[in-house]
Amino acid sequence: MKARSIAIAILLVAACVLPFVVSNFRVFQFTMVLVYAIVLLGLNMLTGYNGQISLGHGAFYAIGAYTAAILMDRFGAPYWLTVPVSALVCLVAGFLFGLPALRLEKVYLALATFALGVALPQILKSKGLEHWTGGVQGIVITKPDAPFGIPLSADQWLYFFTLAVTVAMFVLAVNLLRGRIGLAMVAIRDHPLAASAMGIDIAMYKSLTFGVSAMYTGVGGALGAIAVQFVAPDSFTAFLSIAFLVGIVVGGLATIEGALFGALFIQFVPNVADQVSKAAPWAIYGIVLIAFMYLMPGGVSGVIRQAWRRKNV
Amino acid sequence: MSSRPWQILLLALAVSATSVFAQKKYDPGATDTEIKIGQTMPYSGPASAYGTIGRVETAYFQKVNDEGGVNGRKLKLLSLDDGYSPPKTVEMTRKLVEQDEVLFIFQPLGTAANSAIHKYLNAKKVPHLFVASGATKWADPKNFPWTMGWNPSYQTEGRIYAKDILARHPNGKIAVLYQNDDYGKDLLKGLKDGLGDKAKMIVMEASYEVSDPTVDSQIVSLKGSGADIFVNIATPKFAALAIRKVYDIGWKPVHYLNNVSLSVGSVLTPAGLEKSVGLITTGYLKDATDVAWTNDPAMKDFIAFMKKYYPEGNVSDSSNVYGYSAAQALVQVLKQCGDNLTRENVMRQAANLKNFQLPLARPGVAVNTSPADFNVFKSMQLQRFDGKQWVGFGDAVH
Numbered sequence: 224m225k226a227r228s229i230a231i232a233i234l235l236v237a238a239c240v241l242p243f244v245v246s247n248f249r250v251f252q253f254t255m256v257l258v259y260a261i262v263l264l265g266l267n268m269l270t271g272y273n274g275q276i277s278l279g280h281g282a283f284y285a286i287g288a289y290t291a292a293i294l295m296d297r298f299g300a301p302y303w304l305t306v307p308v309s310a311l312v313c314l315v316a317g318f319l320f321g322l323p324a325l326r327l328e329k330v331y332l333a334l335a336t337f338a339l340g341v342a343l344p345q346i347l348k349s350k351g352l353e354h355w356t357g358g359v360q361g362i363v364i365t366k367p368d369a370p371f372g373i374p375l376s377a378d379q380w381l382y383f384f385t386l387a388v389t390v391a392m393f394v395l396a397v398n399l400l401r402g403r404i405g406l407a408m409v410a411i412r413d414h415p416l417a418a419s420a421m422g423i424d425i426a427m428y429k430s431l432t433f434g435v436s437a438m439y440t441g442v443g444g445a446l447g448a449i450a451v452q453f454v455a456p457d458s459f460t461a462f463l464s465i466a467f468l469v470g471i472v473v474g475g476l477a478t479i480e481g482a483l484f485g486a487l488f489i490q491f492v493p494n495v496a497d498q499v500s501k502a503a504p505w506a507i508y509g510i511v512l513i514a515f516m517y518l519m520p521g522g523v524s525g526v527i528r529q530a531w532r533r534k535n536v
Numbered sequence: 537m538s539s540r541p542w543q544i545l546l547l548a549l550a551v552s553a554t555s556v557f558a559q560k561k562y563d564p565g566a567t568d569t570e571i572k573i574g575q576t577m578p579y580s581g582p583a584s585a586y587g588t589i590g591r592v593e594t595a596y597f598q599k600v601n602d603e604g605g606v607n608g609r610k611l612k613l614l615s616l617d618d619g620y621s622p623p624k625t626v627e628m629t630r631k632l633v634e635q636d637e638v639l640f641i642f643q644p645l646g647t648a649a650n651s652a653i654h655k656y657l658n659a660k661k662v663p664h665l666f667v668a669s670g671a672t673k674w675a676d677p678k679n680f681p682w683t684m685g686w687n688p689s690y691q692t693e694g695r696i697y698a699k700d701i702l703a704r705h706p707n708g709k710i711a712v713l714y715q716n717d718d719y720g721k722d723l724l725k726g727l728k729d730g731l732g733d734k735a736k737m738i739v740m741e742a743s744y745e746v747s748d749p750t751v752d753s754q755i756v757s758l759k760g761s762g763a764d765i766f767v768n769i770a771t772p773k774f775a776a777l778a779i780r781k782v783y784d785i786g787w788k789p790v791h792y793l794n795n796v797s798l799s800v801g802s803v804l805t806p807a808g809l810e811k812s813v814g815l816i817t818t819g820y821l822k823d824a825t826d827v828a829w830t831n832d833p834a835m836k837d838f839i840a841f842m843k844k845y846y847p848e849g850n851v852s853d854s855s856n857v858y859g860y861s862a863a864q865a866l867v868q869v870l871k872q873c874g875d876n877l878t879r880e881n882v883m884r885q886a887a888n889l890k891n892f893q894l895p896l897a898r899p900g901v902a903v904n905t906s907p908a909d910f911n912v913f914k915s916m917q918l919q920r921f922d923g924k925q926w927v928g929f930g931d932a933v934h
Binding site: 247248255358359455462493497505 | 579615616619624626634646647716718745
C-alpha cells in the first residue's frame, strides 16, 4: 500500500512538471491523453467491472462534446461550466439508454450500443438539429486563456484544468469501485443469479453503471472539444467507439490504472503507425495490437501487476 | 581592451548588413537549401481514395527536386495521415506548425478537417494554401487573410451556368433541383447571383434530402411548372435518377448537370447513355480518359511523369491530375517568392498569380488571384455530352 502511494505521488509530480519541459504541441497531446483516460475509466466500469460491452461510447463522447460546444458557442457559457453540465446530460442520456438496452445481454447489447454509435453522427447532421449543431460544418470554439493573469499558455492552462478534473474523476472512481457499489458491479458480472440472490437490484445497478459510465465519457467529450476547439459529426465516427474498447483492453480490463495506459495507446500508436508506413498505417496498427494481445493478455496493467507480485514473492 | 564592445558592434553591423544586401528573408521552415511544407491527408479512413493527392504531390516535388529545386531550394513535403477525422487534423497540423516548423500548410483535404484548423492557422499567421474543398468560405481574405482555397467554388459554378443561360436562353424558364445542404444551397446561390435581376426566370425550385429514396416526384412537379431549362444540382446517385426520370417522362429541357456528377462511369452509364445526350456541365481540368487530349503535349508530359515518379498511381484517376496541378501552382508561388521566404510573402505571392496557365487546365481557364480575390479558379469551360464523352465548347466562361 505504501509503495502504491509513492508511485501515485511520483506520477502526479511528473504530470505537473511535464507541461514545463515539453512544447505546447506535446502539452496538447498529453491533454488528449488525460481526456481519453477519463473516457476509458468510464468505459472500464461498464465493460471491465460490470461485464457489459459497449460499442457506442463514441456517441456519449459526442454528446458531451456537443453540449460543451453549443453552450460555449450559442450561450457564451464559460468553459468550466460546460464540464458539469455535459456530465449531467450524459448521466441522464446513459441512464435512459441503459433502461431498455439492458434487457439485452452480451453481444446483443454490444450491437444495440453500436447502433447508437453509428446513428449519432447522422442525427447531428439532421435538419431539425442543424441550427444547434452547425450541421456538417460543425462548431468552432475558442480556447480559454489562463485566468487571473497566471503566467501559463492556453495549452498549459487547459492541461492543468484537465489534470484536475482527471484526478477528481479517478478519486471518485476509486471510491465507487472499492466500496459496496463496486462489489455489486463485479458480482453482477461474475454471477448475476447469485448477485440477485444476495439482494442486488440487477436492473437498477446495470442502468446506473451505464449512466455513470456515460457521464465519465461525456466529461471526456467536453474536455476534448475544448482542447481541439472544434466539433463536427465526422469527429465521432463508429471507429472512435471501437478505439475506446481497444484502449480498455490494451490498458487492462477491470483495472483503474489501465485507463492511463490505454489512453497513451489510443493517442500515440496511430501516429507511430503513420510514421512507419504511409501506404498501410492501419496494418501496422493491427500488428502492434496483435503483439500487445499476444504478449500481454491481461493488458499493460496485467503485466505490471504480475511483475509486482513476482518481486514480492 | 576598451575597443572590444566596438568590435562586437561592428561585427553585428557587418552581419546584419550582409543579410540586407543578400535580401534573403526567412520564416521558420525555409533555409538556403530547403523549404519545409506541411499537409494532412486522409491516407486511412472513409476518404482514403483521396490519399493519392498527397502521394502525387510528393512525387511531383521529387521531380522538381531532381531538376534542382525551386530557386536552388529543395521542397520537403511532410504529409501526415489524419484519417479524415477533424480532431486528428488539428493534432497533426499543430505538430507540423509547432514541432516540425513548416513554412506553410498546403492542400489539407476535407471541408470539416479544414474548418477545424481555419481559425488556428489564421491566428498563428501560417499560410493555409490551396485548401482541397469546394466550400465558398475559403475565399474570404478580409476575415481569413491566411487561407486560400483551390477548387472552383460551388457559387462560381452556379454563376457560370447563369451566364450561359442568359447568353443562350435569355427568355427561358428555369426549374432547379438541389440537394438540401450547404453544397446545394451554395450552388443555388451562385446561380441566383449570376442571374441577378433576372432571378425571376427561376419558376420553380425543388429540394431533396440525401435520405430520400428517389427524386421522381420532384422531377414530375418541376416538369409541371412549364420550365424549359433544368438545373440539376445533385450528387451522383440522385443526378443519375433525375436524368433518367427527365427522359422517361418525355421532358426535353436544356439540362445543366453540376460538375460533381459528371462521371460517365458512375452517373451517366447507370442513368443510360442515350438518355444523357445533350447534358451540359463545366470542367476546369483536363481528363486523361478524354480522347480530346490524347495528343496534347501537356497530357503526354503528365503521363510520362506518372510513369517515372508515381508508377503505382492510376493515370485516369482525376485526383492525380488535381494534385499534379495544385503542386505546379504551388511551385509557381514559390518561384515568385524568390529569396523572400517569409509567411507574409508566400501569402502575397499566392494572391498575385496573374494569368497563370496550368498545363492541365482547360484552354482559357487561367489562374488569377489578387489581394481582394482569393478564388483561384473563376473560369470554367462548358462541355456537352455527345453520347460517348464530354466535348468542350466555347471559350472559358468567367
